[in-house]
Amino acid sequence: MKKISAIFFLLSFLLTPVLSVHAEEDQVAKIQKAYEGIKDIKGNFVQKSFIKDLKRTDTYNGRFFIKQPKMKWEYTGERTQVIYVKGNEIIIYQKKENQVIKSKFDRATYGQAPISLLVGFANIREEFDVISNTPARVVLKPKTPMGNVERIEITPSGTAFPIKSLAIIDNLSNRVEITLKDVKINTGLKTSVFNFTPPKDAAVLEQ
Secondary structure, three states: OHHHHHHHHHHHHHHHHHHHHHHHHHHHHHHHHHHHOOOOEEEEEEEEEEEOOOOEEEEEEEEEEEEOOEEEEEEEOOOOEEEEEEOOEEEEEEOOOOEEEEEEOOHHHHHHOHHHHHHHHHHHHHHEEEEEEOOOOEEEEEOOOOOOEEEEEEEEOOOOOOEEEEEEEEOOOOEEEEEEEEEEEOOOOOHHHHOOOOOOOOEEEEO
């Protein structure tokens, strides 16, 4: 009887890591599988930006729209601004200042629009090293430099869109947390949603 118990214990010990690995693989696969059927995304978000040196957390609210390769974010409240990404160009329209900032958009400039990382999760294993992978949290580290991004933490969702929130931590330990709400997929977003014409009296800055 003791021998049987010992064998059972040994088998349980050996199988546990195997089961854990499969659970990890399934979690990443779940996110990527969901992305395969997504043509467009829209929803609301709450962004909390923690600046370590200032020991301060700023909170923003807004809406987002994604239809690759086009993206749009509307930040509401006192510091209203709209961000457009079209391919390799990013346009930031600051309503209060009545100015438009145009610059190049690539991996090195993700910090200007952190929510744009949502489009990069269709190819997780190609773009990132998977550091942690559980039903509660997925931690990713960029394989190649992505601006100041040190790692990304994803909280999975049980809904049709597989991500509930994400946090971006940079190499200075600053942290941006984005919680997604009321997310809808494949609603047939029109191209006009992403069109932008600067006001005639707006200052246009190109970087």
